[in-house]
Amino acid sequence: MLNTPHPARATIVDVARAAGVSRQTVSNAINSPERVSPDTLSRVLQVVEELNYRPSSAARTLRHQRAGAVGTELNAVTGTPSDVALPFLTALTLAAPGHACHMVPFASREAFPMLSGYQDMVRRRLVDAFVLTDTHPADPRPDWLEQAGIPYASFGRIYDDSSRVWWADVDGSAGTSAAVAHLAETGFRTVGFLGWPAGSAVGDDRRLGWLAGVEQHGLALGPEAAAPQSLRQAISAAERLLDGLAVGDAIVCASDVLALGVQQAALARGWRPGRDIGITGFDGSATAQLHGISTLVQPLDEIAEHLLTLVHDQLAGAPAPTRGALFLPTLTVGASTVTTSTKGTP
Amino acid sequence: MLNTPHPARATIVDVARAAGVSRQTVSNAINSPERVSPDTLSRVLQVVEELNYRPSSAARTLRHQRAGAVGTELNAVTGTPSDVALPFLTALTLAAPGHACHMVPFASREAFPMLSGYQDMVRRRLVDAFVLTDTHPADPRPDWLEQAGIPYASFGRIYDDSSRVWWADVDGSAGTSAAVAHLAETGFRTVGFLGWPAGSAVGDDRRLGWLAGVEQHGLALGPEAAAPQSLRQAISAAERLLDGLAVGDAIVCASDVLALGVQQAALARGWRPGRDIGITGFDGSATAQLHGISTLVQPLDEIAEHLLTLVHDQLAGAPAPTRGALFLPTLTVGASTVTTSTKGTP
DNA sequence: ATCGTTCATTTGAACGTTCATAATGTGTCC
DNA sequence: GGACACATTATGAACGTTCAAATGAACGAT
Structure with a gap:
């Protein structure tokens, strides 16, 4: 420039x-x-x-020693970016003016996440704080940021240490549980589950909601299977799953891509989604919307709002909350769980 | 804050x-x-x-009267955001440091695009220039920005006035033409087209490339149809199209969603994509990748780089180029055009 | 020895804002 | 009428940086 x-x-x-x-x-x-x-x-x-006057943000920043900006890293490494990354960034961008700040994205082709990127933004005083995404166990960022005294808030829980509380996340088990409730209302009696391979905290949580929901609504526990976040593998896992199910049963999935796999596998054997088989996804992604799959929409606006409040609180020196915040997803009904005929209620 | x-x-x-x-x-x-x-x-x-010193960007900004930032509006209105919006923003974000600047996103729930958003950023001197996306005929932004003397560069041509040259775009006809060439090489002899309703500049351009490609490679001109950017409508349009085609033919599509519609329609009648029917999409979106559809990947890195160069040139007072810049998409081959058998070459 | 030239470095000022404090005006009470 | 509180407005300084101009030192040429 x-x-x-x-x-x-x-x-x-x-x-x-x-x-x-x-x-x-x-x-x-x-x-x-x-x-x-x-x-x-x-x-x-x-x-x-x-005169159309507005105070110069640079002069304000210099005077206040506050950038009035929050950094957030974009994942430029993985080929397929997360389905919610853009809606989430949009939610942050929309919420920012309400907190008298703006967002500053940054990225690197080398690695994700990239600590030096955070370092650079801080040294140049371009941002006051960060919003983290895709936090994972042993993520170096929370440690480093707390050490450096830099406020942050994470979309997604922080695993290592329960004393880490600057995060907000979606209540996965409440979500899948609500999906089961919806399936029960719609008339499905047996509900299976397609999740990710065990060990992922998010996936395990969503699985628990399925179990609890089935029990709570007195439904029959269908079979379960797991596949990574890939359409091809989801389809083959779904095929196995469908072998153990009958027309009129349903499958709750841990993600929209998995749900899409179930839908494709069902279509391949001539089962009409919503009529012959109930399918629910998770995330409210564009994929689910495109394919008419019922999905649990993450309340991204609320979460973005909360995360900016969290960093604001830290900048204000407010005391830490006692725990991270969980937000309930809301079910958006698509064709994949629509009632077009009375199902096997005795 | x-x-x-x-x-x-x-x-x-x-x-x-x-x-x-x-x-x-x-x-x-x-x-x-x-x-x-x-x-x-x-x-x-x-x-x-x-001492880990880096100059304060705020002080620099104040001194230079240059924000060192480029604004770009996120579409927060349409439910389904464009498939390339995030990859494009990522490309801009990656290219920005090379131009000694950073990106500042902004958005509004009210309308897209929203002129007052641009106004606000300028008045607070938060950005020096803008990168526009989704420019359409009668878009008020180029006019307003030029009037106000604010540099900008548009991803997507600017329609009203050919004297507007601060843009970069993908060469649509070259793209579909390359898709036809690829289909010809792979052994398909008859190639149809699924586009958008006539009248969209982008769509018409892509259609021309199909016509030219078919002629150039001595193929048979298949039927054509049109559908808006919706999976449901793409599928029904594709069904009509497939009625006029036979196993071993191919369809070039103006977008990945349209191509997905063709794929779904083909699967529904038991035609295996790539083997029984060739399908190509356009945009290199995650959707195409997910479904294994051959698609024309937009060179977003190059385009982002070029757009930032354009705004830099304007800030430097460089003379305007004589015309907008076109970039060639590159074909990524997926399962939808894979050769698994010899096709009807006589 | 003096003067100009060149190079390396330093000093003063300014970018636009807000904080801390000072100055001014207005009214009230005794 | 004087003192005091209070409301309103004004002034000086500082945030961290870079530009423009000034200083000083080294060196040849006269």
Whole structure:
């Protein structure tokens, strides 16, 4: 970027001169209007509008020693980015102005996550804090950030240490449990599960919700299977699963891609999703929407809002919360669980 | 965001003191090393490393009257965001540091695009320029930005006025033409087309490439159909199209979602994609990747790089190019065009 | 020895804002 | 009428950086 100046825009002294007051009065009119008398206030604000004045964020930053910006890393390494990455970034971007800040994305082709990227942003004082995504066990970032005294909030729980509380996450088991409830209402009596290979905290959580839901609603426990987050492997796992099920049964899935696999496998054997087999996914991704799969939509707006509140609290020196925050996903019904005929209620 | 200060970090005077030189010498050591004698240079740089010093971007911005940031609007209105929006933003974010800047996303739930958002960023001097996406005929943004003297570059051509040249786009006809070439090589002899309803500049362009490709390679012109960017409608359009085709023929599509529709319709009648019917999509989206559809991948890195160069040139006062820039997509072969048997070459 | 030249380095000022504090005006109470 | 509280507005300084201009040192040429 070049170093030649902009076309001049109004500064606070221009406004002050035009309104016949001092710098500080203009500043007060904008930042603490109660301090300035009603008539000067209106006069100043009118000039502000006329000259289209807004305080320079750079000058503010320099004065306050606050960037008014939150960094967030984009995953530029994995070929297939997460389905919710963009909606989540959008939610953050929308929530940011309400917290008097803006988002600054950064990324690296080398690795994800990339500690040096965080370091760089901090040293140049481009951001005050970070929002983390894709945190995993043994993630170095929370450690490093706390060591450096840099506020952060994570979308997704932080595993290593339960004393880490600056996070918000989706309540996975409540989600799958709600999916089972919906299937029960819709008339499905046997519910299986397609999850990820055991050991992933998120996946195990979602599986528990399925178990609990089936028990709670007095349904029959269908078979379960696992596959990684790949359509091909989801399809073959689904085929095995369908062998153990009959028309009129349902499958709860730990992700939308897995659910898509079930849908494709069902279609391949002539079962109509929603009618012959109930399918629910998880994440509310564009994929689910595209294929008409009922899915658990993550409340990304609420989560983004909460995460920015968390970093704000840290910047304000507020005490840490006692635990991370869980948010309930909401079921969006698609064709994959629609009732088009009465199912086997005795 | 709050107004209490950061944990103190080293400033240029700290470095100067520690190195026993003046502010300006440190500044020179960083910005124009050739101006400072070799031994002081190394001494200063060593202290810079020890203290982990980096110039404050806010102070730089204030001094240079340059934000060193480029704004870009995220579409928060349409339910289904574009498949390439995130990869494109990632490409921009990766390219930005090479242009000594960073990206600042913004969005609004009200409308897309939202002029007041651009206005606000400019008034607060948060960004120097914008990268536009989803430009459409009668888009108010290019007009407004040029009027205001604000540099911009658009991903996607600007329609109204051929004197508008600050854009880069994908060469759609070259892309579909390359897809036809690939189908010809793979052994398909008849190639149909599934596009969008006539009238969209992008769609019409891609259709022309299909026509040209078929002619150039001496293939038989298959039937064509059109559907909007919706899976359901793509499937029904594809069904009609398949009625007019036989096993061993192929369909070039104007988008990945359309191609997905063809794939689903083909599967529904027992035709194996790639073997019984060739299918190509367009955009290189995650959808295509997920479903193994051959697609024309947009060179997003190149385009992002070029767009940032365009805004840089404008900031530098460089003369406008004579026309917008077109970039060639590259075909990624998936299962939907794979050769698993010899096809009807006589 | 003096003067100009060149190179390395330093000093003063400015970018636009807000904090801390000072100055001014207005009214109230005794 | 003077003192005091209070509300309103104004002034100086500082945030960290870089530009423009000034200083000082070294060196040849006269």
